[in-house]
Amino acid sequence: MAIYRHFPNRDALLKKLSDDSFNGVAHEWESRSRNPDVLKRLMALLEPYLDYALTHPHLFDHAFSVRRDDARRYPEDFRAGRSPTFNVALDAVIEGMARGVLKPDDPHDVTMTIWAHQHGLIALYRAGRFSYDEAQFRVFYLQSLRRLLDGIKT
Numbered sequence: 409m410a411i412y413r414h415f416p417n418r419d420a421l422l423k424k425l426s427d428d429s430f431n432g433v434a435h436e437w438e439s440r441s442r443n444p445d446v447l448k449r450l451m452a453l454l455e456p457y458l459d460y461a462l463t464h465p466h467l468f469d470h471a472f473s474v475r476r477d478d479a480r481r482y483p484e485d486f487r488a489g490r491s492p493t494f495n496v497a498l499d500a501v502i503e504g505m506a507r508g509v510l511k512p513d514d515p516h517d518v519t520m521t522i523w524a525h526q527h528g529l530i531a532l533y534r535a536g537r538f539s540y541d542e543a544q545f546r547v548f549y550l551q552s553l554r555r556l557l558d559g560i561k562t
Contacts (some may be wrong), residue, residue, distance in 0.1 A: 426471045434492035446504035461530045
């Protein structure tokens with residue numbers, strides 16, 4: 409009960425945990441996003457998301473799979489730059505389009521497509537829809553996302 413001296417209720421505690429998690433993941437992604445090769449940079453962002461989902465499943469679920477009133481909404485919150493993790497991937501997509509590496513399109517929609525693909529694969533894996541062990545799933549996950557990125561290259 410001591411924790412509630414610092415937080416008015418369970419939702420406030422979970423919001424703080426989620427915010428800290430988002431910021432931690434965003435910081436890690438920023439450190440991986442220095443590669444001048446946009447495609448390698450995007451690929452480097454995919455593994456930490458999977459690692460987070462498998463290492464911290466309850467925080468991952470709270471952040472991405474549980475309906476919350478304070479959750480960011482697409483498109484308005486994302487277009488306003490309110491997602492620290494999405495922003496890192498978005499910057500790489502915008503740069504890739506500007507350099508002619510990625511097909512011109514709406515960068516927010518393309519970034520959301522990448523995120524939705526990786527999230528969907530993780531949700532299916534965690535729900536037992538793959539017969540792969542974790543190592544096999546990691547290989548499949550990265551191959552699948554490479555295929556997706558190949559499809560948006562110029």
